[in-house]
Amino acid sequence: MKRIVILGSTGSVGVSALDIVQRYPDRFQVVGLTAGQNWTLLEAQIRRFRPRVAALANKEAAKSLRARSRALGCEVLEGVEGLIQAAALPEADLVLAAILGAAGLVPTVAAVRAGKCVALANKETLVLAGAIVMREAAEHGALILPVDSEHNAIFQVLDGRPRETVRRILLTASGGPFVDTPPGRLERVTPREALNHPRWKMGDKITIDSATMMNKGLEVMEARWLFGLPPEQIEVLLHPQSIVHSLVEFVDGSVIAQLGVPDMRGPIAHALAYPERLEKSLPPLNLVEVGALTFRAPDAEAFPCLRYAYEALAAGGAAPIVLNAANEVAVHGFLTEAIGFLDIPRVIRATLDRRDQKEVRTIEEVLIVDRWARGEAERQMQLLKKSGVSPPAGRAGSQKSGEIPTEC
Amino acid sequence: MKRIVILGSTGSVGVSALDIVQRYPDRFQVVGLTAGQNWTLLEAQIRRFRPRVAALANKEAAKSLRARSRALGCEVLEGVEGLIQAAALPEADLVLAAILGAAGLVPTVAAVRAGKCVALANKETLVLAGAIVMREAAEHGALILPVDSEHNAIFQVLDGRPRETVRRILLTASGGPFVDTPPGRLERVTPREALNHPRWKMGDKITIDSATMMNKGLEVMEARWLFGLPPEQIEVLLHPQSIVHSLVEFVDGSVIAQLGVPDMRGPIAHALAYPERLEKSLPPLNLVEVGALTFRAPDAEAFPCLRYAYEALAAGGAAPIVLNAANEVAVHGFLTEAIGFLDIPRVIRATLDRRDQKEVRTIEEVLIVDRWARGEAERQMQLLKKSGVSPPAGRAGSQKSGEIPTEC
Secondary structure, eight states: OOOEEEEEETTTTHHHHHHHHHHHHOTTTEEEESSOOOOHHHHHHHEEEOEEEEEESSSHHHHHHHHHHGGTTEEEEEHHHHHHHHHTTTTTTTEEOOGGGGGHHHHHHHHHEEEEEEEEOOOOOHHHHHHHHHHHHHHHTTOOOOHHHHHHHHHHHHTTTOGGGGGEEEEOOOOOOOSSSOHHHHOOOOHHHHHHOOOOOOOHHHHHHHHHHHHHHHHHHHHHHHHOOGGGEEEEEEEETTOOOEEEETTTTTTEEOOOOSOOOHHHHHHHHSSSSSSSSOOOOOOHOOOOEEEEOTTTTHHHHHHHHHHHHHHHTHHHHHHHHHHHHHHHOOOOOOTOTTTHHHHHHHHHHHHOOOOSSSSSHHEEEEEHHHHHHHHHHHHHHSSSOOOOOOOSSSSSOOOOOOOO | EEEEETTTTHHHHHHHHHHHHHOOOOTEEEEEEESSSHHHHHHHHHHHHHSSSSEEESSHHHHHHHHHHHHGGGGEEEHHHHHHHHTTTTTTTTTEOOOOOOGGGEEEEEEEEHHHHEEEEOTHHHHHHHHHHHHHHHHOOEEEEESHHHHHHHHHTTTTTTGEEEEEEEEOOOOOTTSSSSSSHHHTTTHHHTTTSSSOOOOOHHHHHHHTTTHHHHHHHHHHHHHHHHGGGEEEEEEEEOEEEEEEEETTEEEEEOOOOOOTTHHHHOOOOHHHHTTSSSSOOOOOHEEEEEEEEEOTTTOOOHHHHHHHHHHTHHHHHHHHHHHHHHHHEEEEESSTTTTHHHHHHHHHOOOOOOOOSSHHHHHHHHHHHHHHHHHHHHHHHHHHSSSOOOOOTTTOOOOSSSSS
């Protein structure tokens, strides 16, 4: 019986994970659940899975839940401190880190520092603090199991193979809903069109990231830390069917790939059950029905976000944090129709160009840079709305850097 | 430095293996080479690689070689006894078993009994005596490394993963040169057309087997023993590009596949170097250039050999031996234009139907059945030529069985 905590249980990954847990009741016991503010769904999950502890980031929501769930024998924690406590729950064997966005960083780090087996669905943990988190994981004996389908694929392929036999890894990308949209049309696409992902059912933020290909950029960054490979050994391959989840090329030219139907429950179930496999957690893949798997190179011109991510990864320091924060702000702006689709890379570019090149050594410093970048991205978005035209696309460092404060 | 013996060094796989050995002189030392009768090529190989021992199955050829190579400090052995001695050479770490056809069985078994690491390119070893050979390998601590691209792919994927996590394996098949030939045309195809394989450069016998799909049937049999899986967990998938070399489906629905450019030097180099990998033994695979990988179900009606192989595997006993012997005789008949392309399955069917259902417990009994089946297949081929029409296609056991003698 594996005792698990789910950080972000009311999100897309969290709900899928509970769906799996429910199907294998002899394997998993839920000991902790956390959410941001959706206390009504969290309450239903508590009634169904009976964890010892629940936590809500929002303190008002925690109060409402506490009033409703007294009889359930579940301790309700609140705020970031509550999430941290749930993440480090002494009896937990595995923590599924599935909080969306930068908010997931601190609780996930808490699970790593508690030496848990961490099933990592939160991209930002490694994007923002890859070097710190991997060092802490090694220090505290925390095993990190990737839940993203691409990284989970690479993890399944590598599984103990010596790193020096790897020549490169190839992350596949469906290309999102606009892979065949003429570049001229992209300026006018709507949130509704962008949310219509052809292959994967995911949350809104990640679906937009998939449409801009920033999702793949963030994944390149994650892969860099998860697998200890430099950016030049990480490539992206367009594969519209999303059947080949990723590939590893070895030094001898042999390539090993992981495939499956495109369903997030596959990698979630793999990470939850590792090193075992859950019988029939996915429907079987029928390649005769699929017929053809196609591959092409990504279009770095039409989708500049991927290029910006490689650039930020190479620059290091504050750059990945600024890229990620500016992207979160810009995607929110697009979803609320404050800016257009192509304004997303514009906001990121402008914010990146305003950063200074500080080293970032602690989680606290990560959070400071993150806060600065959000403010700056908001400012860039306002400028953009005011001017009604895109700001000139500067090059990194070509403008005067913004001042990132050195303390919270 | 790995010391290797190549059984069948003048054949297609043997020559490719020496090509690899030559490119990595700091890794391999050739200590033994054997051939059937091509003593002139063997002499050239001795001059180049300076093995301590060479052996020729043909005694006249051995005499000629001995006269020429006295000054080379290489002991020249002869006959089956000579091949056995070379296969069990005390100083050898790895024996590449690359003799063509049933003639490879006895020397390969000698290497297994000597507890060598055996890189197995000879299909017949497991087709004829899978149960015996795998038992002997376990007893003598011999590791069997498959060299066939399909089995090598499965081996690379499984590499230490627990067998009970495997739901099935999928062997890919290019389908050969006639995969799109209308069935009505098959009766009149020529050896020249059949030898024109679209993807793989191989010896004549295996190229014809690829055209009839018997090659895939023999591979299903090999896989059964190599990986300890029942026939119902082994499937065949047509994949004309021959890029995906085979796939493993795990119980959770996850599929892991090995890919590479279609070049026999890939799996040969893998088996020679295992558990290491040879830097750049193959050119890199460019999936963008390949563009599309397609899959479909094999046509069991147009290519009955594959069906006969599953049938023989299920029947066990003498059936796989008879199937293999009849196929060797029929393919030789086709290559010498004694019979037509569709007569190959007819000869196999008729010979299979004449066998009796003895158990086969020793290598000696295997050889007795093999000899009987060759005679019977020759007889069926004569009948077929005399009648000018195909014999009625009987079902297994539906005709009076032939008498297989119980001693040599």
